[in-house]
Amino acid sequence: MIEAHLKKLRARDDISTEEEEALRTMVSQVVDVPQDRTVIRHGDDLPHSTLLISGWLARVKDLPGGERQITELHVAGDFADLHAFTLKRLDHDVISLTRCRLALVPHQRLKDITENLPHLTRVLWLMTNVDASIQREWTLSLGQRQAISRMAQLFCELNVRLGVIGLSQNDSYDFPLTQVELGQALGLTSVHVNRTLQELRRRELIDLEGGRLRIRDLQGLKEIAEFDPAYLYMDKRPR
């Protein structure tokens, strides 16, 4: 059930059987949530963190005027709010973009890990830092890239992240976001998302229909995105 999460961790460092056991037993409960629900509300006191088993979640920040920014997308194996363990409450919401299966991890068990398993602690700390690195890359995108590069960048990133857990095959993966949601992630209106998608299709770089994204020219897509996967820290080293 937490296999995808183990794959993510083991892409970065060795995980001992003792640590694997601790990870398996840290889950207190598994719940299913429908599409389009607010799973975590900003400001709430949080007694547990949420490991995503299947489906897509998004971290979102809203402004009073109704503008919404998706600050990160989460796929199977991601801890959507591991940072809530130390923060205690969050500055953003977490919403379900699809139907999702979630594993709840009580903060007390994470605390036990920090008391007893320092190496695993460092690996979990690492994962929040990788999250932050992805955030930085999005910041770069929003600040400096134009729409078409931004979109290409995101598609490249997801191809790598989904590849690790086996959810991207032959540079092709399920992509359930609507154009409105894609705009909220990229800082664009849905109208401009539509036109930008058409441009990517016209250049024969991608196809996107029926919630499935096919990258037709990965090299070309990477070039437009100026994509360098270093920020995903996909290398295995002792932490």
Add this chain to the structure above:
Amino acid sequence: MIEAHLKKLRARDDISTEEEEALRTMVSQVVDVPQDRTVIRHGDDLPHSTLLISGWLARVKDLPGGERQITELHVAGDFADLHAFTLKRLDHDVISLTRCRLALVPHQRLKDITENLPHLTRVLWLMTNVDASIQREWTLSLGQRQAISRMAQLFCELNVRLGVIGLSQNDSYDFPLTQVELGQALGLTSVHVNRTLQELRRRELIDLEGGRLRIRDLQGLKEIAEFDPAYLYMDKRPR
């Protein structure tokens, strides 16, 4: 010397004398660097992290075309690259915006902390998560706010962060960035930064001259920024 850092930590949780001692002894070396140097180069293997004693640092990400995004600003008391402890190398550079005094903290000593001081470990982990939260707010700014709100947002944020360490008095603080650098932080050209600054001055919200920022109307500035300091996690709770 690490007083500002202790202030930052103690704003979030109690720090015991044993933990304070560990923090004081983790520094192996203090170095001064001139203005406009690359202090940390992306991709390098890093044996230590950098605690900023005085001056300003910035995390920057560059694109092949020369575009530069400042992804975070660091002031006295900030660990500029604590995340490098688990990441081992960085996806961004760290540059000095002013002359700086830096305290170097070997990763081995941080590792010792994770082995022996779980509570302090959680507090340090927390600080990287607060960094990430600031990053998220910047992502929101770049994606959804227009230039004037973005700039107001940054000035409000720095007022709070500098206030904690005593470097903002009466909503007034030293602000050494050039307009070019401010643009790199806000995702704007220096020309537009110039015009936006003029607009903030015209509305009698701020003054900025001689590297000193004076907030003349904090309430008004907050309103334009739609500023909510929750994302800075300035509350003290057991972690």
Add this chain to the structure above:
DNA sequence: CGCGGTGTTGAGACCTGTCAAGACGTGTGG
């Protein structure tokens, strides 16, 4: 005393947003 960095200003271009309308598919209730 000249040079480079910084700040300022103007004119025009361009990327992206706004507003509006229509096509299409799907689910639902009469």
Add this chain to the structure above:
DNA sequence: CCACACGTCTTGACAGGTCTCAACACCGCG
């Protein structure tokens, strides 16, 4: 089973925020 509402995708015309390019003033510094 059809009518209708609703969300999503698409397209066009136009507006607007920000960028580009260029020039100039100012200032500290070698």
